[in-house]
Amino acid sequence: MEFSLKEAMEILEQTPATLESFVGGLSKGWLSCTEGEGTWNAKEVISHLIEGEKVNWIPRLRFILQEGNCKPFPAFDRYSHLNDEKNSMTEALIAFKEIRKENLRNLRELITTEAQLELKGLHPELGEVKVRELISTWAVHDLTHINQITRVIAKRYKKEVGPWKEYLGIINR
């Protein structure tokens, strides 16, 4: 088993700065493109990450620590961030950076023993899950969404790359 809290936190720590470097200087054309109707642009992805900080990861961790695996996690709306599209990309990046920092502080305060990593909660669809699986998923979820933004942005140039299209798997997905 590869899990270590320190290493999982390295992933969680890098994401705000990575996203800032990645999309902070891009023109509107890059930031507004999507993969088609009903899919997210870069800012919607970052709004989704902010929402996860508010309602998903730390709240679920607290729920496991308080309730164990008798009661399932309360439900949340995975698309609620789409109702809150008034911020600019700059504001979204700052908001994400701040709430992530606060949540990493929360994580350090909540988890103080190795034994806590083995505690179990009840996911409404997936059944029994462990604290270390929740934290691992939080980290991989970040990577999923950085991955998504690279793909969304790359697809804008699907036609622009001309004959090279066939070498570039990312725009054919």
Place this chain on the structure above:
Amino acid sequence: MEFSLKEAMEILEQTPATLESFVGGLSKGWLSCTEGEGTWNAKEVISHLIEGEKVNWIPRLRFILQEGNCKPFPAFDRYSHLNDEKNSMTEALIAFKEIRKENLRNLRELITTEAQLELKGLHPELGEVKVRELISTWAVHDLTHINQITRVIAKRYKKEVGPWKEYLGIINR
């Protein structure tokens, strides 16, 4: 057609800082993992990007400007960087940052008119390609490899995420 030289350069400009934020602070466990035998770890991907700066993008652009589409691009070895694995990640990130900066300067000097973007070269396998397609491909190639690193790193936690595995497409690819 979405192409603009300015916007393509925004993508090319962000990549060194994005990679530095992303992998610059990660432990060896993250940096040495691959997707299995014969696949690349994060540093091999960055070495590949450095190699592209040396032998691919700007050299091909110069070739088009000098030779047009009568002679095909000279061949290069896409795996040559795998023979040069002595540098640390920190050194690789610095080397990439420097050579990319130099190549963006070269690009600005070489392309001074919109008409040059329509000039044609001869790709040995793909046939006729345009300067603007070469530059677009250079940008999308960056995104492809940021995408690849997120996937390589995420897969290290394939088992660690437990039952969440089914929600995380990135680790199942």
